[in-house]
Amino acid sequence: MLALADLFSAVIESQQDHVDSSCHQDLALQASSDSAAAGWTADIYVINLRRRPDRREYQERQLREAGLLRKATFIDAVDGRELSDKYMRHHGLAAMPNWPLDARNKSFVASLQQAAMERSGPLAARELEDMAIRHWRRPVTRSEVGCTLSHLSVWERICEQGGTEPALVFEDDAQITPRFKERFPRFIRALPADWDVLHLIHAPRLPGWYHLPTMRGEAVGPAEYEWLTLAYAVSSGGACKLADALDRRNVIPSDEFLPAVSAPHPRPDVQALYQPRIKALACRPLPHEWLRQERLHSAPARGPFLSTHQANDAWQPQDADNDLGCGLVMRSELSKLSDIEWTQEAYRAMHK
Numbered sequence: 001m002l003a004l005a006d007l008f009s010a011v012i013e014s015q016q017d018h019v020d021s022s023c024h025q026d027l028a029l030q031a032s033s034d035s036a037a038a039g040w041t042a043d044i045y046v047i048n049l050r051r052r053p054d055r056r057e058y059q060e061r062q063l064r065e066a067g068l069l070r071k072a073t074f075i076d077a078v079d080g081r082e083l084s085d086k087y088m089r090h091h092g093l094a095a096m097p098n099w100p101l102d103a104r105n106k107s108f109v110a111s112l113q114q115a116a117m118e119r120s121g122p123l124a125a126r127e128l129e130d131m132a133i134r135h136w137r138r139p140v141t142r143s144e145v146g147c148t149l150s151h152l153s154v155w156e157r158i159c160e161q162g163g164t165e166p167a168l169v170f171e172d173d174a175q176i177t178p179r180f181k182e183r184f185p186r187f188i189r190a191l192p193a194d195w196d197v198l199h200l201i202h203a204p205r206l207p208g209w210y211h212l213p214t215m216r217g218e219a220v221g222p223a224e225y226e227w228l229t230l231a232y233a234v235s236s237g238g239a240c241k242l243a244d245a246l247d248r249r250n251v252i253p254s255d256e257f258l259p260a261v262s263a264p265h266p267r268p269d270v271q272a273l274y275q276p277r278i279k280a281l282a283c284r285p286l287p288h289e290w291l292r293q294e295r296l297h298s299a300p301a302r303g304p305f306l307s308t309h310q311a312n313d314a315w316q317p318q319d320a321d322n323d324l325g326c327g328l329v330m331r332s333e334l335s336k337l338s339d340i341e342w343t344q345e346a347y348r349a350m351h352k
Helices: 027-036 053-065 085-090 103-120 122-134 142-161 180-189 236-245 254-260 268-273 288-297 317-321 334-351
Strands: 043-048 072-076 167-171 174-176 197-199 220-222 231-234 280-283 329-331
Touching: 043 053, 043 142, 053 072, 053 174, 072 142, 103 122, 142 167, 142 236, 142 254, 231 236, 254 268
Parallel strands: 043 072, 043 167, 197 280
Antiparallel strands: 167 231, 174 329, 197 231, 220 280
16 A cells, blocks of 8 residues: 555655654743653644645644643645645545536436435434535535545555554544543543544444434444544554555545444445444534533633533533533534635636
8 A cells, every 4th residue: 555655755845744743932932841741642633734834833833732742743744735636636536536526417316315214304404405406416525525635645654553552643624622631531541442533522423323212321422424534543453454454546525434434424426435443433522511510611712612612601501412522522613614615716617
């Protein structure tokens, strides 16, 4: 298997993973961070575009505050803006050609909506319609290809290194909670021996689609259609399976690929290309009181808690059902800018 560090040497000068964990701060701060990370065993990989040093600085700051910076490795993301048609063809790379669903697929989308209504109710049917309109009726963008290949480069690295400890993968707009370091081991201890991936945000896009048992009292449970690769843990074996599963001639967004190899994808054509082959789990919401205390202990400088539903500043019981519920990771303020950039590129892809 050709490593992406070699594959993209012509696109990104010196395509090497940065292992620059020196904080460039005073020695007292560095010594404090080293001491705090002494009992932490998981490696952390942060995917970051070179042209976004602000996001790297943000990640360095929050990981330093958590005492985890010494365990972090910053990975140069594959920049979709630099993936030309010529380069893609030369290296045997291509987005899934029949990914866009056009007007001819209207009956196909309608049948999916009917299935969602029957299996999961009106909420899932509306979510699926939103998926079909916003994500499935346009080509895969170059930024999405670059994002998937960036995750692939991390999987290849983790697979090659081996080991028994879990690895953490963060995109550069992930925000860890103030108690992340103390809570994360709780979820790891709850994993079965044969786990591959643990989603650190429980964000099912089609809730109820797979008829999974409710496991509210458990720390982890089976992953659903977890449409988010913002933050997850992966085992060495799981990383090998993910790297092997990706078809370089049919690249799809990482947010779609990871769910597709975890459980049957809602689209039959994607199912035919990517079959489930990993054991993926997701964290489960914490008790309401934990979440209320999390809000009380959150420093304002860390930014507001953001969720799929844009939760209010005041804690509400329904927060236990959104991506804040695990008390580990959330979307940062930087995610708002990411959404704007993504929407602009998606619009261009649909109208070119």
